[in-house]
Amino acid sequence: MENKKVMIAMSGGVDSSVAAALLCEEGYECMGATMRLFCGSAEDLEDAKKVANHLGMPFEAFSCENEFEENVIQRFISAYERGDTPNPCIDCNRYMKFGNFHKKAEGLGYEYVATGHYAQIEYDDERGRYLLKKGMDRTKDQSYVLFSLTQKQLSRTLFPLGKYTKEQIRDMAQKYGFVNAEKKDSQDICFVPDGDYAEFIKEYTGKEYPPGSFVDEEGNVLGQHKGIIGYTIGQRRGLGLSLKESMYVIKKDMKKNEVILGFNDDLFGDRLVARNFNWIACEEPKPGEQVKCTAKTRYSQKEQPATAKVTEDGCVEVIFNEPVRAITSGQSVVLYDDDIVIGGGTIM
DSSP states (O other): OOOEEEEEEOSSSHHHHHHHHHHTTOOOOEEEEEOOOOOOOOOHHHHHHHHHHHHTTEEEEOHHHHHIIIIHHHHHHHHTTTTTOHHHHHHHIIIIIIIIIIHHHHTTTSSEEEOOEEEEEEETTTTEEEEEEEEEEETOOOOGGGTTOOOHHTTTTTTTTTTTTHHHHHHHHHHHHTTTTTTOOOOOTTTOTSSSHHHHHHHHHOOOOOOOEOOOEEEEEEEEOOGGOOOOOOOTTTTOOSSSSSOOOEEEEEETTEEEEEOOGGGEEEEEEEEEEEESSSSSOTTTTTEEEEEETTTTTTOOOEEEEEEEEOOOEEEEEEEEEEEOOSSSSEEEEEEEEEEEEEEE
16 A cells, blocks of 8 residues: 555544554554644543554644634634524534644645544545545444535545444454543533533623523513523423423524523424535535435434425525424534435524
8 A cells, every 4th residue: 555644633532542543554654643622631632642652653732722712612602692502513523623633734744634533435436526424333423513524625534433333443442452442432512511501601701691581482471591592492401490381492582682482393393594505425506406315403313304405595495304303503404315425504
């Protein structure tokens, strides 16, 4: 094999560590690297260094705190302040792991970057395009959070774990004797480890988000909320209300500072419009041209049959065959053709 250079994004976790080991075994000239972000512990950095040393690879840590704050944290806060519910992992992939990291790799003369994502990349001769596909382990598949990858990025990215299950990766980590073989997977948003994102936003911005009214769809006041950023579409728990029936957040009116409550049936819809759409498996279709697909609007959601089309203003309208629950602005919709990612965008 022609010797190719690859810089591996190492988080200190088991997935990126095994990804590095597999590439070393395949004969790549490897370097490990960690981006110092707003989050991530000293222990994680030390684990990444130990694995790199174990594999005989050079290792470097890049200071990227400012870029992470600007491109991930501030976008996250701005989204909540305008009433959206963001997915910061998608912005982290778009701007940091496959934006900033690619630039650093290129600057150091590394042809490829690699990560421990459970997804696959293939080149399709017939289409003349790189395809993003689901990971073989469907329970760990991360293609949903990777829809923003461009053709150039896909051509220079390696996902060594795409053909393996999580169980196999754990077994490999034991075989390699890695210090982090039993390390638990990270959960939730890395910079909000306790999950209380509303409190994080208050502390970060120094702002107070005033209380307001919970209302039903007729405008009847049902009680007082504790600040509109603390509520998301579909939420039922933590409302602090004594109601005769279970009610859910179905909308937010940022101008009136009102959280609108309704019933479970009110959460279902069959249509959405997405902006900033990235087409991967094909060129952007002409406006009005229908694309049959399956689609999902949350990472953990099962895909549903749908039809998508580009609108005259360049957005993408997705119409589901059957209504789906809790379509939420700020989240992402990703379209699939079986295991191939057609593309994705941000729900308006």
